[in-house]
Amino acid sequence: MKVMADKCRVNIFDTAIALVRAILFVFVVLIQVPIIFLIPRGRFSVKYMRFFMWSLGATTGLRIRRHGKLSKKRPLLCICNHISVFELMSMPVAYGCSFVGKIDIASYPLVGWIAKKFGVVFVDRRPSHAVEAIEAMTKQMNSASYPVVIFPEGTTTNGAYVREFKSAMFNMLEEIDNLTIQPMVITY
Numbered sequence: 280m281k282v283m284a285d286k287c288r289v290n291i292f293d294t295a296i297a298l299v300r301a302i303l304f305v306f307v308v309l310i311q312v313p314i315i316f317l318i319p320r321g322r323f324s325v326k327y328m329r330f331f332m333w334s335l336g337a338t339t340g341l342r343i344r345r346h347g348k349l350s351k352k353r354p355l356l357c358i359c360n361h362i363s364v365f366e367l368m369s370m371p372v373a374y375g376c377s378f379v380g381k382i383d384i385a386s387y388p389l390v391g392w393i394a395k396k397f398g399v400v401f402v403d404r405r406p407s408h409a410v411e412a413i414e415a416m417t418k419q420m421n422s423a424s425y426p427v428v429i430f431p432e433g434t435t436t437n438g439a440y441v442r443e444f445k446s447a448m449f450n451m452l453e454e455i456d457n458l459t460i461q462p463m464v465i466t467y
Contacts, residue, residue, distance in 0.1 A: 303338040312389075313394050325377050325425045328397040332371045341365070345373040353458040354420040354427070356452065359463040360441055361430035366465055371378075376426035378417065401425070413454050420455045428463075 291390040311331055318324050336343065349355065357376065359366070370376055377398035385391045385401040395401075402412035420427060431444035452458060 286306055288335060294434050297463070300338055300340065304335065307334050312393070315393055315427060318394050318396065320398060320423050324396050325371075325398045326375065328371045328377070329375050331397075332368045332374050336368050341368065343369045343373050349426055350459050350461050352457075353425075353456065354423055355459045355461060356420065356455075357428045357463050358425050358431055359428055361432055361435050361464055362437070362467060363435055364467055365467075366428075366430075369465075370428055374426055374428075376428050377423070377431040379427060398425070416452075417454050420458060426461075 281373075298456070315324075315327070315331070318327055335341075357374070359370075367378065370378070377400075379400045380394060380403060382401045382403040384394060384399075387394075398419075400415055401406075402415055404412065408435070432442040434442065436442055452460070
């Protein structure tokens, strides 16, 4: 029983460090939101997203390791598994990319607005809205000088398996000229 009590004891220093990191995280977000408001959407905003996400990751202690390199060809679409929301922080830091996201995320307070500024393309994956999704993706990919990441599973998993891909996500790829596709894998 004593061994169990030792493992459950709260370390005041760990708690203090976690509190300082949480306060720093909120401070970094509050400082940068007005800057995000001022920058125009596009290539520069995607570069700024890399710095923004790096600063958030640094305050939380997130460490990112990448293996391999991205293709230099553009337009470049990276197809990747989706384990958690941490990819939204780690992928821009590691590769300077933006994302294709579900349309409902665009309506999230603050998060949706910031994502729009950072060049995220929101698509409605329902087959009845395929034409609009194809148009949005084609427009974004033909003008993007940065990689765009798509999560074809459409949701997160625990990383132990890959869910069935949403076919609507791939149907729209046929419309994009000279598109380079690079598969990626995320592990934790």
